[in-house]
Amino acid sequence: MMEINNTVLAWILIIAGGFLQLGWSIGLAYTNSFTDPMWDAVTIIFLVLSMICLEYPMRLGIAFTTAYAVWIGIGVFFTVVVSYALGLEDNEFTLGMGVCLALIIAGVVGLKLTPVEYIDGHEPPSE
Template identity: 40%
Template sequence: MAWWVLFAAGLFEIGWAVGLKYTEGFTRPLASALTLGAMAISVLLLGLSLKTLPLGTAYAVWTGIGTIGTAALGILLFGDPATAARLVCIGLILAGIVGLKLIG
């Protein structure tokens, strides 16, 4: 169960990271409110997952999910570069997350 909570926390981290782009420096009230809400939910869920999971593992997985999702959405939504080297590095982050899950 803690892994699912952590996964949800990672999804909300993606939401707030992408949301930051839409806030335009926190000048757009709705985007800003949604982004701050996603931040709060993400941290709350991370905290809940820490009741069971080791801190280092949970934090690494949380930030890894956020990194992969944010990078992917940056490519899809904002035209960020999708070079082979960048995609390989994103794949390595994914491999690290899977590895932490398998050994945890």
């Protein structure tokens, strides 16, 4: 059986949590101000799972700012794409919107690739 180290597990969870944001953000469109019990439950379940997938990797040593940026970046990008694909948006997708989404992804990648300097030598726990 293949063993997954903590860092790999942390990144898998952050990415999964980003995708789980789709469930609650799209689910909000169907809750009718939280008056539809089925969609209310779906939205809340996806919200809780998404938050767990953000929180747990930080316990494994991923910096909060990096984890949050990747988590939110994935969530924003795919929520926009899926909401347009499902016809939940009233306006058309424009080139400018595409450029802004690309900038979000570029910013997330930039944060991940930028070397980290630790304050007072306090590094996160090792694997």
